[in-house]
Amino acid sequence: MATTEQKRDYYEVLGVDRSATRDQIKQAYRKLALQHHPDRNKAPDATAKFREIAEAYAVLSDDTKRREYDATGHAGVSQRWSADDLMRDFQFGDFFGGRFGDLFGTFGDVFGRRISRDQGMARGADLRYDLELTLEEAARGGDRLIQITRSEKCRDCKGSGAKAGTNPVSCPDCGGTGQKQHVQTGKGVRMVTLTSCAKCHGRGLFIEIPCPLCQGHGVEFTPHSLKAQIPPGVDDGMVVRLAGQGEPTVSGATSGDLLIRIHLRPHRSFQRQGDDLYTAVSISFAEAALGTKTSVPCLDGEAVKAAVPPGTQSGTALRLSGKGMPRLGGKGKGNLFMIVEVRTPTDLTPRQRELLEELAKLEAKRSQ
Ligand SMILES: [Zn+2]
Numbered sequence: 001m002a003t004t005e006q007k008r009d010y011y012e013v014l015g016v017d018r019s020a021t022r023d024q025i026k027q028a029y030r031k032l033a034l035q036h037h038p039d040r041n042k043a044p045d046a047t048a049k050f051r052e053i054a055e056a057y058a059v060l061s062d063d064t065k066r067r068e069y070d071a072t073g074h075a076g077v078s079q080r081w082s083a084d085d086l087m088r089d090f091q092f093g094d095f096f097g098g099r100f101g102d103l104f105g106t107f108g109d110v111f112g113r114r115i116s117r118d119q120g121m122a123r124g125a126d127l128r129y130d131l132e133l134t135l136e137e138a139a140r141g142g143d144r145l146i147q148i149t150r151s152e153k154c155r156d157c158k159g160s161g162a163k164a165g166t167n168p169v170s171c172p173d174c175g176g177t178g179q180k181q182h183v184q185t186g187k188g189v190r191m192v193t194l195t196s197c198a199k200c201h202g203r204g205l206f207i208e209i210p211c212p213l214c215q216g217h218g219v220e221f222t223p224h225s226l227k228a229q230i231p232p233g234v235d236d237g238m239v240v241r242l243a244g245q246g247e248p249t250v251s252g253a254t255s256g257d258l259l260i261r262i263h264l265r266p267h268r269s270f271q272r273q274g275d276d277l278y279t280a281v282s283i284s285f286a287e288a289a290l291g292t293k294t295s296v297p298c299l300d301g302e303a304v305k306a307a308v309p310p311g312t313q314s315g316t317a318l319r320l321s322g323k324g325m326p327r328l329g330g331k332g333k334g335n336l337f338m339i340v341e342v343r344t345p346t347d348l349t350p351r352q353r354e355l356l357e358e359l360a361k362l363e364a365k366r367s368q
């Protein structure tokens with residue numbers, strides 16, 4: 001970690017006054033973030049700039065963190081929150097169409113790997129949950145009841161991990177701090193690495209006689225149900241993050257997050273590509289030649305009338321705008337493309353055969 005004195009003032013980074021309102025801060029961030037987003041800005045320092053802007057915003061947009069920063073500056077903030085914790089409740093995706101992919105793709109790269117859970121203050125582990133949705137459910141979004149198994153303080157030892165009637169003792173290896181500090185100095189940068197004490201697993205306490213129910217872990221696993229809000233328009237592979245709904249910790253450090261990965265079931269009549277949907281519509285040979293109006297079923301169960309122009313070839317995609325999937329972030333809907341399939345007539349009646357033969361003769365004459 002570089003010394004905090006090298007950091008620029010967060011207000012200066014965002015170009016706002018110290019008395020700026022939340023909205024002014026948000027606007028300044030949005031403008032700068034779009035300008036320096038590494039997806040758009042190919043300058044070599046764009047990523048570093050973007051990181052600086054995002055960090056400044058993460059702190060100034062959070063009342064508690066902003067107060068701490070106003071009072072104590074960078075030093076106070078970095079003492080209280082790790083770089084990871086500064087960013088954790090912060091929705092970067094909001095300004096980029098709300099795509100969760102941004103949060104876990106591009107932004108994951110920008111901020112580098114999250115600090116390993118085993119280092120420093122052991123934050124609770126993230127939990128993963130796989131949620132399977134139909135295409136209709138993904139389009140609707142809304143609340144889903146999720147069942148997870150999460151650890152809780154052990155009933156017998158109340159989380160201490162020590163056999164009832166005994167108490168954990170201060171860890172002899174780390175003197176009860178739970179951490180071991182390694183300091184390296186080089187090239188004017190002071191590197192401080194904190195690692196969890198191996199003997200007490202960062203708890204600062206050592207258990208002589210472990211609790212038989214939890215084997216000294218202090219936790220037992222219990223089922224929980226919780227409500228997750230699924231935004232309309234989620235796609236396969238996206239991750240919805242519920243902050244603080246992961247594993248709690250015995251030490252009282254921040255709980256982990258619950259990461260809900262979306263899996264979409266294939267649909268019988270719609271294919272999805274981004275916000276667009278594709279569906280096949282079958283029309284007769286005569287309708288394709290003369291043009292027609294056909295009814296197209298949409299994903300929401302309603303049907304819309306669509307005009308098929310005269311002379312439409314089989315395989316043509318006709319666009320029905322605004323009838324696709326909802327765009328994440330609530331900005332309208334994608335398109336529905338109907339793929340026209342022309343049915344070649346079979347089982348002809350004598351009269352149909354007569355007409356088609358006559359048509360064939362006319363066509364043969366025209367092509368002479
Ligand atoms: Zn126990």
Ligand SMILES: [Zn+2]
Pocket residue numbers: 171172173174175176177178179197198199200201202203204205
């Ligand atoms: Zn220890």
